Amino acid sequence: MDFRCVCGTHFSGFRRYSILKQMSQAPSVFARLLFKLGKTLSTFSRRVHYHEKELGESFHAFREQIRPNPLAANQNKALVASRAQQLLRLSDSIDDFKPTAIAFEQSIRWMQTTLPTTLLSITEHNICPVFSLRLTILQRRARNAWTLDCLRVSSYLVGLEDPSLEVQRMGELLRIRASKECWKGIAECNTAVEKAITAKTPAIEVELRLQQVQLSHLLDIALALGRGSAQLDTLLPTMTPEPASESVQKTVHICRRFPDTAGKFGGLVSKFVKFASEQRYDKDDTLQRCTSQLASLPQSCTYETRKTELTWGECVGGSVAVCELGGHPYSSEMSGCPECRRIKEVERVEEEARKAGECLFEERFLQAMKGLAK
Ligand SMILES: [Zn+2]
Ligand SMILES: [Zn+2]
Structure with missing residues (x-):
């Protein structure tokens, strides 16, 4: 690789720049990092989907195992605690992996500005933080699934008749935990939406917004569930999040503007619109109503929309290329940028x-x- 200053002078004559020779390895290091990022992204996507599905399927068996009597208190506690353990552990490992993605994106940006000659092919583009955003989405998906499960379990436990009230107390605690997670998640989505640039990552923005809307519905359900015993709700922040309907309207616009990428969410968005129009929270909300709402809350992704994450796993060797449309780094051996390739498919x-x-x-x-x- 030829190392030159912006003015054209060759670096090799200067002792102080000799370290730059080592940078000749940089392109292959970046390519290998890209390979790792792509593979990990698709693996996480598969695992989140697997555990999410498993959680829904095991709920019935879980219900049978709960015994509402004081003698089974410890056993019940263990059952509840072990339920979503794997999903939470997965969310933690996504969190642990995030710094790698952030470092990759920052270093590419640093290389572009400091050493524009090293990675020749990608100098003209602004790199988009697509990996860190995708990881945020995956982690949020895992945590949203956990929150939904907490409320599902809570609404079941609260309705049981345990003379020692132990089971009902556990249900109430789960409800509080879920509401806290909703608040945290709504704020997290806000930060991520700000980072996503609509024109470059429309599909990512739509999914983040849908996840946020999902959380605000979950929060509504959590508050409705706790109407009878509201004294613990004073622990929650008192501010109100951005109205979910506004966010849904924004996603409708984005889906129309980018039919090839964000457009895949069209079906889901209309499901959310329909769900919101059927929502009425009254004082006489019964437990059963909350349960049915939990069951009918739309998902924030489908197999079609998850395909992008899976396509990242097809990353093979080659060098780092950047797509012109959105500034997404991808492997030059792939047939196109996984984020934007869908245009061809359409x-x-x-x-x-x-x-x-x-x-x-x-x-x-x-x-x-x-x-x-x-
Ligand atoms: Zn110079
Ligand atoms: Zn792209």
Whole structure:
């Protein structure tokens, strides 16, 4: 690799810049880091999905195991504690991995400004912090699933009849924990949404906003669940978050503006709109109502939208390339930037639909229908 100053002078003649020779390894180091980031991202995505699903499926068996009597207090406690352990551990390991992604993004940016000649291919673009944002989404997904489960378990426990009130107390504690997590999560999403640039990462912004809306619905449900015993709610902050409806409206706009990327969330967004329009929190909210609301709360991702995360796992060797559209670093051996590649897919689908249309004998079909009508 040729190391030159911006003015064109060769560095090799200067002793003080001799260390720069070591930088010739930098492109391959970045490529290997990119490989690791991509693989880890897709692995985390799979694991979060697996544990989330498992939590929902094991709820029935969990309910059978809870025995509402004072003798089983310890056993019940252990059951509740072990329930979401794996999901929380996963959230912690995502948190541990985040600094690697942040360091990668910061170093690329540093290299661009300090040594513009080293990574020639990517000098012109602004690097987008796509990995750290994606990791935030994954961690949030895990924690949202945990919060939902806390409320689900809580609403079940509160309704049981334990003469020592131990089971009901446990349910109440879970509810408080869930509400606290909602507050924390709403603030976290706010920070992340500010970091995401709509034009560069529309899909990421939409998902973050949906996660936030999900949390504010969970918070509503948590507060509705605790109407009877509200004395503990004084522990919660008193401020109100940005109205969920406003955030949903923003996602509707983003989905329309970027049909190829954020547009994949269209179905989910309309589910959230529908869910919000059916929400009415009255004083006579029954436990059953809260439970049914918990069950009908829409997810913040689908297999279609998760595909982007999985595609990052296809990262192979090669060097670091940056997509022009959004400044996302990706491996030059991939067929395109995983964040923006979907544009091509959409075109292909349309092409296929057009071809399929040619094989439909529309006129003949209409004539046949007319014949039937007579
Ligand atoms: Zn110079
Ligand atoms: Zn891109």
